[in-house]
Amino acid sequence: MKIRIFFIILIMFPVIAIAGMEHKHMESTGSISMNTDNGNFAVKLSVHDKEMKVGKNRLDIMIEDKEGHAVKDANIEVVPWMPGMGHGVDEKAVIKGEGNGMYIAENVVINMGGEWEIRISVNKGELTDIAVFKFQVAGSGHGHEHKMNH
Ligand SMILES: [Cu+2]
Numbered sequence: 001m002k003i004r005i006f007f008i009i010l011i012m013f014p015v016i017a018i019a020g021m022e023h024k025h026m027e028s029t030g031s032i033s034m035n036t037d038n039g040n041f042a043v044k045l046s047v048h049d050k051e052m053k054v055g056k057n058r059l060d061i062m063i064e065d066k067e068g069h070a071v072k073d074a075n076i077e078v079v080p081w082m083p084g085m086g087h088g089v090d091e092k093a094v095i096k097g098e099g100n101g102m103y104i105a106e107n108v109v110i111n112m113g114g115e116w117e118i119r120i121s122v123n124k125g126e127l128t129d130i131a132v133f134k135f136q137v138a139g140s141g142h143g144h145e146h147k148m149n150h
Pocket of ligand 1: 082085087112
């Protein structure tokens with residue numbers, strides 16, 4: 001019995017350790033991978049300045065298809081959205097394709113602290129799909145003029 005428990009712990013330990021590392025990895029580099037909702041694309045997102053902040057952000061976005069091939073010349077849209085308050089921002093993100101499946105999104109504006117979604121829609125040929133990344137953005141979000149408009 002004791003031996004069995006020992007083995008269970010032995011087996012579980014790397015799983016826990018890896019889960020912990022993944023978490024750390026995400027926070028320290030700000031790089032996150034996710035499939036789009038219908039599984040048509042894989043989206044890897046890196047926050048250029050490591051952390052999303054109030055103001056202008058730059059995101060580096062890698063798009064791959066189901067087979068893991070880079071998707072170039074796609075139409076990419078990057079839309080910040082604050083679900084808790086039901087609003088986005090007036091500023092439009094500017095997307096530049098690098099030609100190798102990498103896209104640089106600049107002018108990704110966050111206008112207050114709190115919980116945000118970065119909605120990345122990908123269109124290539126007949127396929128359109130979306131991935132939604134969630135971020136907690138530091139900074140004040142309450143009691144200023146902007147909130148009064150909701
Ligand atoms: Cu708001």
